[in-house]
């Protein structure tokens with residue numbers, strides 16, 4: 001499941017990693033609310049697959065904030081009202097199932113690589129309220145020594161040097177994210193992504209500047225990912241996808257323009273590496289299930305012992 005600030009999305013996967021059921025509920029706030037919602041989506045998936053909850057093999061949870069996989073704890077998921085939650089243990093108590101937790105962007109990276117059939121090294125760039133990346137190498141998440149890999153949103157790049165909540169100035173996240181758009185185009189209100197392009201088309205100069213700024217920041221993020229990781233593919237996902245083809249075309253055009261000016265960048269073939277996550281993809285929920293299943297070699301897909309607790313039917317993962 002993918003627990004987001006507004007909704008919790010969950011899928012049930014069969015032994016091949018195919019989606020056999022899905023569900024979506026509004027996310028309740030606070031530790032108790034998050035746990036209640038998580039338990040409800042597991043029960044809902046059991047109903048939809050005509051199983052008992054105890055027939056699921058494992059539950060993988062993708063959630064924002066600092067995810068300590070060793071302790072099974074989530075810290076600082078402020079858009080969910082969570083300061084500290086021992087999510088793994090609490091959800092295990094409620095469902096009776098093995099639970100694993102994963103950073104939501106890393107989960108989305110794993111799910112995107114799986115659903116889009118991408119092999120090799122994949123970088124997933126999440127342009128949402130914030131900006132962060134997740135990495136997958138040969139189907140396995142790359143998390144770094146302390147789970148910090150992918151926090152590229154806090155690389156200072158912008159000479160405008162707007163303050164970032166992290167305490168630095170001019171971070172990528174202050175340039176290319178939903179929150180950046182809110183501050184660079186205040187006239188757009190709380191959800192500027194929905195009205196930005198109409199304002200650009202009507203000749204609003206501030207909207208145009210905000211859009212151009214956003215496109216440059218997104219392109220700079222792709223360039224950074226290529227230079228840092230040399231991925232085969234950079235997948236773009238996140239809420240700002242609602243800006244559609246104009247964002248991606250602008251991003252690719254910006255990369256191509258930079259490459260015209262730099263033989264070095266031209267050789268890196270930046271824009272051909274960029275792909276867009278299909279709309280309505282359940283990448284984060286799928287990736288959470290896969291990443292957690294992959295932690296247990298005996299339970300990994302394709303392993304001969306990959307059967308559920310009940311031998312009556314094939315294994316199923318939520």
Ligand SMILES: [Zn+2]
Pocket residue numbers: 153154155164165166167168171173
């Ligand atoms: Zn920052």
